[in-house]
Amino acid sequence: MMKDLIAKLKKHYKLTEPDYRRADLTFVTAQKDELRSLLIALRDIEGFTHLVLLTAVDWLEEGLFQLTYMLNNRAANRTLALRVMIPRANAVGDTIHDLWPTAETYQRELREMFGIDFPGSPRVNDEFILEGWTDMPPYRRDFDSLAYSLQTYRERPGRVTHDPREHMKKALYPDQKPEAAK
Amino acid sequence: MSLRDVLSPYTAWKHLFEAPVTIKDPIGREAAERYRGFHQNDLSKCIGCGSCEDICQNAAIDMVPVSDPKTGDSGLRPMIDYGRCCWCALCVDVCMTGSLTMSNEYTWVDSDPDAFRFTPGVDLKSWDAEEKGYKRENNERRLTGTHRPEMGMLEPEARIASFGEIVHGYTRAEAVIEADRCVECGLCVATCPAHMDIPDYIRKVREGDYEGGLKLLYETNPFSQTCGRVCTHACETACAAVHEGDAIAIRWLKRDITDNVPRERYFDLISKPDVPETGKKVAIVGAGPGGLTTAFDLARAGNEVVVFEALPKPGGMMRYGIPEYRLPYDVLDHEISVIEKMGVDIRCNQRIGTDITLDQLKKDHDAVVLSLGLNQGRSTRVPGSEEAESAIDLLRRITAGDKVPVPKQVAIIGGGNVAMDIARSMARLQRQKHGEVGVTVTALEDFDHFLADDEEVEEAREEGCVIYDARGPQEIVVKSGKVAGLRTWKCKAIFDAEGRFAPKYDASDEMVHPAQMVVEAIGQSADISLLGAELTEKLEWNRGRIRIDQNGRTSEPWLWAAGDLVSGPDVIHAVADGHRVAKSVSAMLQATRETH
Numbered sequence: 001m002m003k004d005l006i007a008k009l010k011k012h013y014k015l016t017e018p019d020y021r022r023a024d025l026t027f028v029t030a031q032k033d034e035l036r037s038l039l040i041a042l043r044d045i046e047g048f049t050h051l052v053l054l055t056a057v058d059w060l061e062e063g064l065f066q067l068t069y070m071l072n073n074r075a076a077n078r079t080l081a082l083r084v085m086i087p088r089a090n091a092v093g094d095t096i097h098d099l100w101p102t103a104e105t106y107q108r109e110l111r112e113m114f115g116i117d118f119p120g121s122p123r124v125n126d127e128f129i130l131e132g133w134t135d136m137p138p139y140r141r142d143f144d145s146l147a148y149s150l151q152t153y154r155e156r157p158g159r160v161t162h163d164p165r166e167h168m169k170k171a172l173y174p175d176q177k178p179e180a181a182k
Numbered sequence: 183m184s185l186r187d188v189l190s191p192y193t194a195w196k197h198l199f200e201a202p203v204t205i206k207d208p209i210g211r212e213a214a215e216r217y218r219g220f221h222q223n224d225l226s227k228c229i230g231c232g233s234c235e236d237i238c239q240n241a242a243i244d245m246v247p248v249s250d251p252k253t254g255d256s257g258l259r260p261m262i263d264y265g266r267c268c269w270c271a272l273c274v275d276v277c278m279t280g281s282l283t284m285s286n287e288y289t290w291v292d293s294d295p296d297a298f299r300f301t302p303g304v305d306l307k308s309w310d311a312e313e314k315g316y317k318r319e320n321n322e323r324r325l326t327g328t329h330r331p332e333m334g335m336l337e338p339e340a341r342i343a344s345f346g347e348i349v350h351g352y353t354r355a356e357a358v359i360e361a362d363r364c365v366e367c368g369l370c371v372a373t374c375p376a377h378m379d380i381p382d383y384i385r386k387v388r389e390g391d392y393e394g395g396l397k398l399l400y401e402t403n404p405f406s407q408t409c410g411r412v413c414t415h416a417c418e419t420a421c422a423a424v425h426e427g428d429a430i431a432i433r434w435l436k437r438d439i440t441d442n443v444p445r446e447r448y449f450d451l452i453s454k455p456d457v458p459e460t461g462k463k464v465a466i467v468g469a470g471p472g473g474l475t476t477a478f479d480l481a482r483a484g485n486e487v488v489v490f491e492a493l494p495k496p497g498g499m500m501r502y503g504i505p506e507y508r509l510p511y512d513v514l515d516h517e518i519s520v521i522e523k524m525g526v527d528i529r530c531n532q533r534i535g536t537d538i539t540l541d542q543l544k545k546d547h548d549a550v551v552l553s554l555g556l557n558q559g560r561s562t563r564v565p566g567s568e569e570a571e572s573a574i575d576l577l578r579r580i581t582a583g584d585k586v587p588v589p590k591q592v593a594i595i596g597g598g599n600v601a602m603d604i605a606r607s608m609a610r611l612q613r614q615k616h617g618e619v620g621v622t623v624t625a626l627e628d629f630d631h632f633l634a635d636d637e638e639v640e641e642a643r644e645e646g647c648v649i650y651d652a653r654g655p656q657e658i659v660v661k662s663g664k665v666a667g668l669r670t671w672k673c674k675a676i677f678d679a680e681g682r683f684a685p686k687y688d689a690s691d692e693m694v695h696p697a698q699m700v701v702e703a704i705g706q707s708a709d710i711s712l713l714g715a716e717l718t719e720k721l722e723w724n725r726g727r728i729r730i731d732q733n734g735r736t737s738e739p740w741l742w743a744a745g746d747l748v749s750g751p752d753v754i755h756a757v758a759d760g761h762r763v764a765k766s767v768s769a770m771l772q773a774t775r776e777t778h
């Protein structure tokens with residue numbers, strides 16, 4: 001059934017080779033400018049009435065974000081995940097809150113965690129779960145969690161750590177490094 | 183306002199007598215089965231690698247000393263600061279031993295904030311034995327690869343046809359995969375006799391910085407090409423990765439670096455440091471790995487170094503003991519040429535006692551280092567053993583290109599790596615001369631206690647050698663002046679109750695292995711006759727070995743002893759020794775310079 005659907009969609013839209021992950025789950029990548037029309041066709045003609053989720057993947061090395069729109073056809077018990085790639089720099093996606101009201105929440109989350117803007121989406125710039133966040137959006141892969149936690153949270157006094165290699169050297173062979181050559 | 187609006191708040195009253203959804207006091211409420219709560223650490227499994235500390239994005243973990251460091255265990259254990267922990271469980275996922283887990287206990291009240299900093303497993307807690315909580319699923323969820331790429335090798339048929347090198351070395355892709363598995367914990371460094379910078383040079387492989395890697399190798403080991411091929415790799419037994427699969431192929435990664443730097447670049451990268459000449463002269467007797475390492479260090483420190491070697495070419499056991507198919511001569515030649523470039527003067531065909539005397543060396547130099555190999559084979563002394571060949575002697579003659587007898591059937595006594603070396607060398611010569619292999623190896627040890635490396639045994643078998651375990655030599659059968667075979671009995675035990683060498687045999691289980699040549703490969707000793715009667719008398723001895731301090735210095739202040747003579751036939755131990763001796767000699771030379 002998914003194969004037929006994809007074949008049918010391919011007549012009108014540019015899609016990549018689909019990935020039939022499971023009998024009831026397919027992933028396929030679409031063109032950014034065809035996304036809206038595809039979503040409407042899937043919702044109104046093909047019975048994919050439910051937006052399961054909208055999320056993103058950071059392809060840092062490629063300079064791209066991937067947006068994944070997962071739709072479900074309840075009657076047929078089928079899930080189709082549409083992927084579109086958008087440039088990572090000045091990342092902007094097309095809002096779909098008018099197609100599915102729940103998208104508003106997902107888009108707010110993506111705005112906060114990945115820094116992807118969805119102009120026109122209600123309250124998109126309101127804080128979502130991070131309060132008073134001033135750093136880079138934390139789900140971006142170049143966000144350095146360790147550095148952030150070190151500068152944000154105070155260290156309890158009196159903490160000492162040991163490097164395994166140095167610790168073993170001190171205990172087992174304190175002055176056996178060849179120094180004559182240095 | 184409608185009536186409904188007025189009444190609606192009261193509709194909530196119908197819930198008045200139902201159980202509330204929220205919990206007044208959450209303490210005591212059990213969390214879900216796989217909840218991530220306070221950590222547990224099985225101290226006997228944890229090796230103190232510190233990977234948990236490294237991966238923690240909240241810097242919540244400190245490694246603290248708990249027990250004495252030993253091979254493959256730093257003795258450190260993770261202490262967790264729950265003021266920082268976010269319960270992500272990355273530390274559990276990365277833990278290769280599977281020692282670190284999380285209980286599903288999450289509620290705990292204490293007014294002392296420092297109570298929330300403790301060492302799981304050391305500071306006992308009520309949840310230490312809790313089964314529920316978070317673990318790596320069936321220990322299958324792994325963040326690092328578990329297996330090393332298989333090394334490309336010549337097929338047995340191709341191997342046996344020549345003395346060509348067997349092991350190909352990793353491809354770039356294989357090397358990266360293997361280097362990627364290393365967690366850089368450094369547990370292996372203590373076990374390497376020369377304490378090479380293992381995690382650092384593995385990182386260089388990963389980064390593709392081979393020239394940087396080579397420089398790093400030379401900081402601790404001027405025989406890295408050799409060790410990258412034939413090292414006994416004790417480090418790999420201590421590697422953290424063995425706890426979830428194969429040890430990191432440390433030896434092959436070292437080789438990968440040396441193979442990927444063009445030979446002529448070595449001379450630019452390993453240049454002589456710009457230090458003033460000391461005006462001191464050092465003589466080194468023996469151009470094996472120990473002696474040449476000492477020479478390398480001392481020359482780089484500005485001393486004039488001359489190495490005296492009895493054989494026609496330098497390298498000692500690396501050339502005359504290890505067969506060419508494991509360590510090609512051109513590799514060794516190149517390695518030694520780098521050492522010569524430091525200004526080391528190697529003089530071959532200079533036998534002490536014949537061509538030059540130790541007295542003369544003492545007179546002409548400020549210090550003398552004896553770095554002698556174990557180049558005399560031991561004998562079984564069974565009847566007929568005067569007709570036997572010595573493995574070490576035979577290997578030397580094969581390297582030197584001498585014509586050695588190659589009968590159709592050869593029997594070898596011994597089960598160590600030297601026995602395998604001579605077995606496989608004779609097999610190649612037989613194959614060249616007779617078209618087939620006829621080698622029988624008889625070892626005193628049974629296969630459970632075998633001395634040779636597994637891979638040596640396996641490769642020898644693949645090449646057609648037949649190996650018998652637990653066989654003790656009784657007689658070398660000689661018929662009309664010619665060797666006809668080797669008679670062995672089953673060996674029941676090698677050591678007596680006190681652990682002394684005293685093999686017991688089952689005489690009813692006798693075999694005669696037909697052979698026209700019997701080779702003894704049961705150990706080697708150093709030829710100390712070159713010391714001369716007077717010096718032998720003067721030196722202090724310890725059970726047949728020259729007594730030395732921990733830096734190789736003998737009871738004579740001008741004389742050091744190192745190499746296989748002191749610590750057994752293994753290149754990396756010899757290198758480590760060589761460094762130690764060089765340091766000690768340097769210190770003495772320095773002291774004399776300051777007092778004069």
Ligand code: SF4
Nearest residue numbers: 228229231232234277
């Ligand atoms: S990662 Fe595991 S084995 Fe290593 S120190 Fe941490 S708890 Fe111990």
Ligand code: SF4
Nearest residue numbers: 238267268270271273
């Ligand atoms: S659970 Fe996460 S935050 Fe807590 S110690 Fe482990 S790695 Fe660090």
Ligand code: SF4
Nearest residue numbers: 364367368370421422
């Ligand atoms: S080679 Fe093994 S023991 Fe050595 S640093 Fe890498 S993982 Fe740790």
